[in-house]
Amino acid sequence: VLALLMARYSNHSDIVIGTNVVDTFTIKKGIMSVANHLALRTQTNFSNFSEYLAHVKQVNHEAQVHQHTPFETVVEHCQVPRNQHHTPLFQVLLRLNSFEQNDFELPNCLLKPLSLAEPGAKFDLEIAVEKTTDGLSVQWIYDASFLSAERVAGFARHFEYLMHQVLADIAPPLSNLKLLAAEEQDYLGSTLNDTTQDYPSEELIHELIRHQA
16 A cells, blocks of 8 residues: 555656665574664555555565565666665655563563654655554654655655555556545645635626736
């Protein structure tokens, strides 16, 4: 759904979104975990959501097969020009926090999760999704030098509206998915465009223009 949102905003069907993955390796004295990033390139020009969802599953499967390849190696292979203003390959990251944050007991030892403040934005936009007892919690982290709070709030609102539509009908035509709720459509289409004004009817248009000039 995030790729559909990005496609609507950018008017492009070829969307690349990053995601995080943790690789676990067995070493001589134990197990080592290494964080890595995957670039998921999806096409959004499908006729209905079920076909699009099958495509997304295939893209994720192929990415997971190559998850051991370091992200820097992928960047070098693709020969992406470096730019100090944004990250290579993708600028939007979808971060899935699927690990359990519960107390963990060891013999004579109790481990508790430590909550840390979020660091500064590493990407133009980062969406952190975490499973909770009430469902899914979504946090929007953004580069304030590039995006405004108002714009990101709009992203979140439109993302939620798209989610409601696909949850209500798993196979709607993608062209039927709306970005704006009825209230927002009415505000943009009617309220902001309500520019009707009275003008002196005893004068002709060219005379009014002459007065203004």
